[in-house]
Amino acid sequence: MSHDNSSRSGGFGHRLTIAFTINGRGVTREIRPALRLIDLIRDDLGLKGTKPGCLEGECGACTVLVDGDAVNSCLYLAANIDGKSVTTIEGLSAGVDGPGLDPVQRAVVEHGAVQCGFCTSGMIMAIESFKRQCDTDGVVPNRERIKKSLEGNLCRCTGYKKIIDAVQSLFEQVQGADGAS
């Protein structure tokens, strides 16, 4: 952001320059100060995989990772990703060879955890961040924990069960342990 120590506003109607990483690629963009991250992602960067479900933080369809943490891109100021790294659904399979899917995506397909799919991008991003946190903390979450980790992602089609199953399958090691929030 043009906030090189400057707290001064550039005057109304001015634009900010932000530099960030999107799905591993560095970009610089000029934006309106009030731009939401979801609009930057969908309209400006053309990454339509991130979905608008409510624009009020309630549904999670817009979930992306900012420096690894899942956030609602509809309630995140685009200006605040300056210097940060953003991962969207499109960035997941990018690291995988060929047209493959990353393990979370694969688990979701294989467990039948996707129906209409509109919640799915956000759901998968939430799972990614939860999985990373569990791995970092060295915990294997139980079913209740998994449910709790999905509380910010509404799904109207699946009834969640297959999604929970898919998450559980990602931790197929020691069972019964608990931890992580």
Place this chain on the structure above:
Amino acid sequence: MNFDLVSPTTTEDLLRAIDEHRGRRFRFGAGYTDLLLDLEEQQDNELTVINLARLNDPSFTSIVHDGGEMRIGALVTASRIIADRKLQSRYPVLCQAAGQHGSRQIRHTATVGGNLCTASPAGDMACALVALRARCDILPARGDARSLAVSDFFLGVRETDLKEDEVLRRVIIPTDDGEVKTHSDFIKIGKRRSMECAVVSIAYHIESDGDDTMTRAGIAIGSVAPTIKYARSACEYLVGKRLSSLGPSERDEFAAKVVEYASPISDIRASAWYREDVLFNMSKSILENH
């Protein structure tokens, strides 16, 4: 949505920015989970948001345990509260409240300071902080910082004691390091089991000594009055008593004292009678099964 944005990185810049915007319309932005919804309909070009998210000052951004007190920066997010070991063991009620705040996504961005400054009667971390008798550390654009009990910070629905040129820097919970047994929880009642805005909430933090005698009790209630309330007489009622020896009539007496602090309204989420009944029942439940 339209506004201008300034992003100070140091406290000095922040205070200068506040000073420069004196007399003009401006808002602070921390985690933006309230603010962006608030500004949804903001159309004209007259508003500046002073972006706190870029501040690099530890007094705003960190959790410090320092002898006699815990200092939690206003910009500390709910997820960081949950993960803090010291808070988990010493003031679990705050972690319990933060753990029920919105969703994981919301918790990754929502800040303690935002929760206090929004001054919603349903604020969860705010409720826990009232129960813990925390104090606000407030910084004016010019002059010295001041400090104020969280319960006095709230003046009404969405109304705080902050002056136009003041910013909340941190909250401070007084501590002593003696060995205590704590009995605490954050109870939040809504229609669903998660992602709820409280219809009734109770934060309690009760400390007892080796003899099971209660030595300190802090109880705060949310969503049942224009502001979060500290149920002083109910707290006083407990101190000196033994948790395990309270019978049904004492539990009712205690619950009745809590309810005295409630003046609920009926709205789309619940009726006044419901809030009051549930507040009574849940207060009672705090003392059950011991």
Place this chain on the structure above:
Amino acid sequence: MKKSLKVIGKPTPKLDGHLRVSGKAVYGHDISLPNMLYGAILRAQYPCAKIKAIDVSKAAKLPGVVCVITADDVDVAHMSHKRDHPVLKKGEVNCIRDEIAAVAASTKEIARKALRLIEVEYEVREGIFDPADALQEDAPGINKYARGDEGKNIAQTFHYEHGDIEEQKAKSTCIVKRRYVLPRVTHCCLETSVVTADYSQSDGRLTLYSSTQVPFLYQRDMARVLKMDPSNIRVVQPVIGGGFGSKLDMYPFEPICALLSMTCGQPVQIAFSREEEFVASPTRQAMVIDLTTGADAEGRFTFREVEITKDNGAYTSWGATTSFVMMQTFSSLYHAPACVFDARAVYTNNPYAGSFRGYGNPQSTFALERNIDLMAEELAMDRAAIRLVNANYKGEKTGQGLEYATCGHKDALDTVIAKSDYTRKKREYKDAPSARYKRAMGFASMLHVAGGAKIYRSDGCGTTVKLDNFGHLIIITGSSEIGQGSETVLAMMACEELGIDMSKIKVINTDTDIKPWDVGVHASRTSFVAGNSLLGAIGRLKDKISPWAARYLKTDIEDLDYDNGEIGCKTSGRSVKIDKVVRELHFQDPNVLCMESYYYEPASDFQDAGYKGNVSGAYAFASQAIEVEVDTYTGQVKVLDVYVGQDVGRVLNPLGLMGQIEGGVVMGMGYALTEELVVAKGQVVNPTFHNYKIPSACDIPEIHFYPIETHDQAGPYGAKGVGEAPLIPTPAAIANAVSNALGVEINALPMTPENVLKAIKDRP
């Protein structure tokens, strides 16, 4: 009888699952056409008012605005099957959704800003928000386009009867009469409504990128409204973010979007915000059901008398015809010797109702199953036993003329009773000390059409299959995919029949210019009707291929086996690659392409004027046993376990099937416990996910599913429709469980903690 199958019955992930999990599936909101404008609609500020003046001049002048339209600018016909719904409202508004003007602009923000600049002068009138008030002698007429032939402010009535009510009453030992009140709930598709219209002024053709679930009816309706030739309208269906019945009707925003595009000559997109979605998309009918039922001393059901008043809202959608389905439950769920059914949909100034998964059936099932519990209580019978006594049976022809060629009702009941361990738990509940938490179990069953429903003149579906020179199969089906997984099931069937790998099968189903006719996704019909249609087309394709293959392999057609991309001879073991056969047919004389079409029309009846007749090709039955725990301190209901026994005919894709079951049960839970679109004086009070609570992951119970396979001759591989069934009995079973747990009567939804606590407080 059952031949062993290769893919059918095996858990199969969604055909295009990889696209949906990688963000590559293109939904309506993701469409962006060159030069596209953004449309926005100005809606009424009051639910009932005269419009004295509209001034759009300021909006029109805003830079970026390309056009503004009002009713005066367009020449269109009224919408809805009752033709009582003007696209843009003129002179008056009758509901808070009413569209008054629309704008097309270069950005969403400008379009929204322009709306604020439109000045409307209203003369506010007292609205009518209660159907009972609308039925008063002196009530003003609400919808001036209503035909009114059935009475003022009555949009539609239904009368049905069979059997001798008086005779059955005389036989009854117990008669229970209750009133049930059902709220307005809404679909909450995760994707809000969206349409993109692209009109070409040079050739007069209109392309609509629409989420409709009935593309051909939509094309016809759109043409009628816009006064166009239907064939000049092409409907393209992007991936749909949830349907559940909400896309059965066409709504005003869709022709409005077309009109904007026609006016500007540029593509225009209208996408709802979530708030607009809550305010302006249809709801399940709110209704009051007065139900009287009887049973004899053995618990055998004798008669049912039903009177239903539905809040139609200001205009009539297909939803008004839910009585078709509702009456079936009263006439034919459990053996019912006599039934009289009267329903009317009454105009009010409330938001109008539409169709929603289950199509009236959750409401009627709720009423009926509550009454059954109350009768059991009165007769001192066990709640499971009374249901078993009356369960439907194979070969039954009901009073309404439904013919149960197969019927898994009793099996479903037996299964959930056994699996839920009901008998033991019932004893335990009785002995449980009165504590804060109360537990109990509740039962409910349901009957639903499962082989289409002939409510339109044709209930059929066309399919074209094309086997290309490289052994890949393209299925062009009339049916639509709305997330329910029908594409996958179709591909599985083709894989089964032709031995072609799933990865070599494509389903094309999104373009009315290409695909053959189909009535649309509703009535749980797609797997059944489109499945039979596909099997017909494949049959024809094989008629072409098999003779050649048999000649080549020097064997009989009966001896051929399609497997693994090859056609083999079962006796000799020799085989030939299927693509080779296609090429040979193509390049030899006479040159033949492997492409075939078939149209399937179910053998069901169009019902007579008395609504009698076998309306569906098959019927689904299901029973659920649900265990709940109620917190008497807060009134919160926790659904612990849901046991589902459902007659699905035959399991085609267990993975897809369970997804439908679990999704349906959880949606039913929302209806039962937390959801209600609160409308006060015609205004929607809670148009956000914040205040309209659908279940979240933390709320879900354990769901135990037991498919009952009855192998219905009429269905593909014996399968029946499944889509709507799982949601239907859930609210009833939960209400029965909560009532049992607390010793109260829950006769209204939703059972919010507050409503439950109130029931506890009011307990005598």
